[in-house]
Structures are given as structure tokens and as C-alpha cells.
Amino acid sequence: MRNALAIARKELSIYFTTPTAYAVFCGMTFIAGMMFLAALGYFQSMSLQFLSYQQPQLLEHLNLTDMVVYPLLRNVGVIFLFMTPFLAMRLVAEEKRSRTFELLMTVPIRPFEIMLGKYLAALALMAVAVGLLGLFPAIVSFFGSSGTIMSSGAGSPIEWSTVFSGLIGLFLVGGAMMAVGLFVSSLTESVVVAALVTFVVLLVMWILNWQAGRMEGVARQVLDYLSMPTHLDAFAKGAPALKDVVYFATFMILGPFLTERAIEAHRWA
């Protein structure tokens, strides 16, 4: 375990002492910021529209969690789709390319520990990303108030329980994507190939439910279930089910397991 933590620490220090992580996070926050402002603007214009109708009961339907935070968290999943291949590509492939992999194989560290260390570092990276995204709901909470414009209510303007559920969901999406990226990275020496293949696999997992719409019966149910947005949505709206947790856990178990096997395979090749 100590070896795994040492590897995780090394991986993290590489991420944060080179511009990679910063560049990716910069892009992520910029695009998320645009999405956030769009949702905020939409909310503002709806408020004004309902106010001008002079029908206070319409204002009762306005909710910042539903109309700003929920769409934001759902859409950020797409940013992750583009972001994780870049973050995961170098995890194992870079070691092979720079010939440090042979070195790693000669020290008394089990492949399991190598895999665990690298995956923990990837998860830590996703935690930081999710933490950065948590700033947006915090802004809403700072400027918003509960109740309607006509009559202010008590309590928090943001339903933090729903927001945390959504952030956890995003973390799990990131974890699942990193698991795929880690495995693909362990199969090749080229970081470009690793990123590209990871992206294609994740994209397929992301758009399966487009295809589901054209099907009927069991086929639709299966495709719907296999696609990632279905499960992120459950977390983002604040009502995750056991199946959503199991779905993400499947990736987070299978990816690292296959990676460990792929690393072990080098001893036997």
C-alpha cells in the first residue's frame, strides 16, 4: 500500500509540476463558465418574463437548483468526455515511451500497486476538477435567495443535498472515464493513440442512448442503461439509485483490473 501511495504522489507531482493539469483545468473551467453563464442568463430572463406576466404563481416554479445547477452538472459530463483522455493518456504509455517502464518492472513493486498508485492519482485529479466546478453552485448560493421575488422565503437558495449528489455523480463519471483511459494507456506506447482510443470508447458510451431512441423494448432499455448520461442524470437531479452506483463501480473495478493484467503481461511476454 505504501508503494501505491508513493507512486500516486509521484504521478500527482508530475501532473502539477507540468502545465498539463493546469491547461486542462483552465479549459474545463472556461467552458463550464460559459455554460454556467448561459444557464444563469436563461434563469434571469425567465424571471423577468414571469414578472411581466404579473402572475406570481409562475414565479413559484422558478428554482435555481433545477434551472441552473442541474443543467450545468449534466453538461459538464461532456467536458469530462474531452478532458479525461488527455489526463489519462500518459499514465502508463508515457512510462513505456520513455523506457522507465522497464525500470519500474525491476523494482520490487507488484503490478497491482503500480496500477493502484496511478489510478489513485487519477481519482485525486478528478476530485480537484469536481472541487473547482463546485465553485459555480457556491456563486449561485451567494447571490440567490429562497422564495420568489415577490415574497422571500427562509432557507438556502440552493439545495445542497442535490448539488452534492450531482458532484459525486460527476466524480464517479470522471472515475469511470479515467478507468477506461488507464487501461487503454497500458496497452500502447503512444500517448496520442491512447488519448484517441480512449476518446472513441468514451464517446460511444456517451451516445449509446441516442441509438436507444430508435429501438423498442428490451434493446432500448439495455442501450439506455449502458450509456453514461443516464446515470449521471440520476445523480444530477438528486435521486441516484443503486444501479447508478453499480454502473460506475463496474468501470472502476474492471478498468483497473484489466490494467493490472496488462502490466503483469509484460513480465510474461
Added chain:
Amino acid sequence: MNQKTLGQVLGAVGLAVLITSPILLLFGAAGTTFVAGQAIFGLVLLGLYLALDPTQVGRLLSGRGTFFAATAGGFGIVLVAALAVANYVAASKFPKQWDLTRNHIYTLSDDTQKTLRGLKATVHAYAFYVPTDRQYGQVKELLDRYHDVGGDKFVVEFLDPDKNPGKVRELGVKKDAGPELVVQAGRQQDKVQQVSEEGLTNSLVKVTHGGEKKIYFLTGHGEADIKDTGATGYSEVVKSLANEGVESDTLSLLEAKDVPPDCRALIIAGPQKKLLPPELSVLEDYLMKGGHVIAMLDPQVDSGLSDLLKKYGIQANDDEIIDPLSRLAGTNLDVPVVSQYAQHAITKGFNLATVFPQTRSLTALAEGGEKRPLALATTNPTAWGETDFKLLAEGRASKEGMLSGSLAVAVLSEKPVTLPDKRSAEARLVVFGDSQFPDNRWGQVGPGNDDLFMNTVSWMTDSSERITIRPKARDASHLTMNQQQMLAVQFFSIDVLPVVLLAVGIAIWRVRRSK
């Protein structure tokens, strides 16, 4: 090209063909048989690869990695299978959901949960929605929640009406009326009026608690015959009722002495002779205990019911309605066309014209304290009730001195029941001034004739109380930001935050490179 190279090429093609086959299946680009064929083709090519270069087989079997690949592959397959089972079980056997919202907006109300847990037979929900429908997501989410609680007893099926014409016909779905949701239990089915928890649960209660609904038609006084397929028979409308799960039977009160306990409504369809006193007392007793009666009383016939009707605030006038305006609609003077209906569950959303051949007028009497009877359907204001039947027989009529204006041809009366051994919470009585309007002939003539009769029967036989479920939503919240604050948020979101991250990255990179 030598054999070895050919084998390698075939092997590569085989591998590609084999790997892509499940993806093809997933994206529905090809049928199952085609994909299976492709997979077999891939395997054959791989076999050729090994056959053309037999040394590969030996190398593969004796290699150091073979043992490892076999164990890793075997364990991998077991793990994948175990995870697949775990997903299947979590998705279909343990529908555990954590509703983390403050108002528990994703949790079904107690009433709905009780209804779903109490389901004895399987209920099918057929949603004729396609994913491009605006409400698709909302409907799917609602139905999924019902399925989670109801389990195997609540089966959800999404159907494209264009691809399932058989089901569309079977359930009587109107394709042009937009997407529909139909709930079916056994032979009972109901269209969900409003797709919400309240609408769906009420439909669920309606199709499950109803059981077989039975109505009786009184006989013995020359009433319309429910088996008669001739012009004056009721066979058509009785068939339509059977399609909606309402069974019809006949009842002679002279033989039976009492109304059977399974009777949801008793229909007196145009008696041509007076009812006898013992029959009248059974009828009165039935109504007092919360019975439901539809009485259709043709003009110029004394059915002997007038005293009983008066107790419920309804007076059957001894006249026949004449409406000159009905000429315009293409019927005779004595066939008034009716298109004015009262606000009531029976006539809710009902906008079809009905015709009443030779009908008497009815009067809703104002009775103090009681709920006033309701004139359900009324004629045009141009009509009058002709009492001079001699003149009428000569084919003439005169408005002079007659009851005129919008005359009622259907009146409804309800009375709450307080007796302990009651049949239902309230007595319901609907009187029509005519018994021909739903028969085999006139049921086809009047656009709404059959529907009005069926709606009345359906209201009469519907015993379930409506459940009210308040829709749940998150509490309202709002933003109070002025222009400056909005600018500040904008500045922070797309400027400060990303730029700081980028700056730190570049700084660290520069510093480390210069070391």
C-alpha cells in the same frame, strides 16, 4: 504473396471483423443474423490464419505467455460476467433509490405506493410516446418510478404508434390526438387523462378496483331489448359497453324481488307499461341505499315513476319536444338536436351533438336544502313542449301556450346516503326524456348519442373516489443581482478562474525549466 503473408492478412481481417461485430449489433446497423454471420466469418478467417501457418499454433501453445493469457483471460471473463450479473440484479431486482431532494420530489406519495404494493394482477402501462415527444422524458421517469415500486406487477412498455398498429387498434388509441398513455389490467383499460402522479394513480385504481362492472336492464314492461339487433334494439351500445369492461344483463323485478348486489347501475330503457307497486317499492329502496338508476321515459307513456322521480327533484312533463331549428340540421321537427351540456363529469369535454327522437321535456325542481338536480342536456331556445298530441298526430304543432325555451332532455340528481347498509355513498339518478337515442338506429344518427349514454353509464358504475395528489416540486428560489454583480460573476467565471489556473501552470513550467 507466400502462404505466411496471406495467413497474416486473413488473420488481421478476421480479427477486425470479429471485434466490430458486437459494436454493429449495439448500434443496430444490422440484424442479429447478419452480425452472427459476420462473427463466424471472422472466426473462419482466424482459423485460416492458423491453418496456413501451423507453426503459430505451436508457438502459441508452448509460449511462456500462454499460461498467463489463459488464466488472465479466464479470470477476466468470470469478472466481467460477475459484474454484468451485479448490474442486472441492481437494475431489475433491487430498485433502491435515494431521494436526496429537500421535498422528496422523486418519491411517490403514500397513496400511490399503497396502490402499487396492493396490485394483485399484472397491470400494463402502454405509453405511445416516441423519444422526440416533448414529454417523453417526464413520462418515462414517472413510469420508471411506478415500476420500481410495483415491480413485476407494473409492466411499462413504450410503443411507437406507427410501428404498432395492432396495439393501437386494440387499445382504441387515436393516433392524431397526440401521445397517449393507456393503463390496462385484464380486460379493463383506461386512458390516463393527465400524465401526472395523480392522473396515473387514479387510472390505476380505476382499472384494478373496478373488477367486472355489471349493469342490469329492467324487463317486463316492453323495454328496449339488449339482444335485439334490429333498429330499436340496444345490441350495438351493449357491445360497446362490453369493450369497456361493462357487462350487461336483464332483470325482472317481478321475479327477482330485489336488485342483485353486483348491480352497479339499473337501466330502465323506455317502459311501455306502468311499473307495478311492488316493483316501485324495490326501486325506491334501491335508490335510498345508494343505488344508481338511469330512467329513459318515452313521451305519451305513463311509467308510474313520477312520484319516485319527484322525490329526487325531477319532473317528467307530459309533452313532446318540437324544435323548428332541427329542420336545419336535417331531422324532423320532433327530433330536437341538442348541443348544450351542463358542466359535469359525464359531459366533461363533450362537444358532440346528440339527437333525441320523440322526447319529452324534463324539469329540474328546485328543492330547498337538497342539492339541486342538474339539467344535463338542453335543447335550443327555439324549442317547445307540445302537449296537444291530437294535433301532433296530424303532423302539426303550435307553440301557443306551451312550455318553451331551452328544455331539458336529460336531468341528473344525486343524494347522499346515510343508511348503514348502503350500496354506495350517494344515490344517483339520471332521467332521459327518450329511450330511442342510444338504440341501434339513432345511436348511429346522432354523432354523440352513443357516447353520451356510455359516459352516463361509466359515471354511474364508477365507484372509486378520486385520489388527490399534490404535485411535488422544489421550493422557489430567485436571483437578486444588479448589472454590476452580474458583470462580476461573468468576470470571475470565464476570466479570473481559468486565467489564474493557466497562469499558475505556465509559471510552474517556466520556473522548473529555468532550474
